[in-house]
Amino acid sequence: MQCQLCERDCNQTTIHHLVPRQYTKRKKLDPGETIDICSACHRQIHSLFANRLLATELNTLEKLKQQPDMVRFLTWIRKQDTNKRVKVR
Incomplete structure (x- = not known):
């Protein structure tokens, strides 16, 4: 399975509702x-x-991928091992 956000191959994915x-x-x-x-x-x-904010402004995959804080996170997470649990800020 591939994460649609960070595009890493993962053992498991979760469902995220774009509008909470x-x-x-x-x-x-x-x-x-x-x-x-x-x-x-x-x-x-x-x-x-x-x-x-997720419901009104960040309610598409593209908007999430382009949000500056997520861009920084995605750049970092793509380098991490998918089997390792990472801490979030």
């Missing part, structure tokens, strides 16, 4: 598009950004 479910579940809206990403990328996204 907090904004769709209670209103019984379609949960929207999802992407398959590694746990390191998933944890980093949620440690850097509030759900409101």
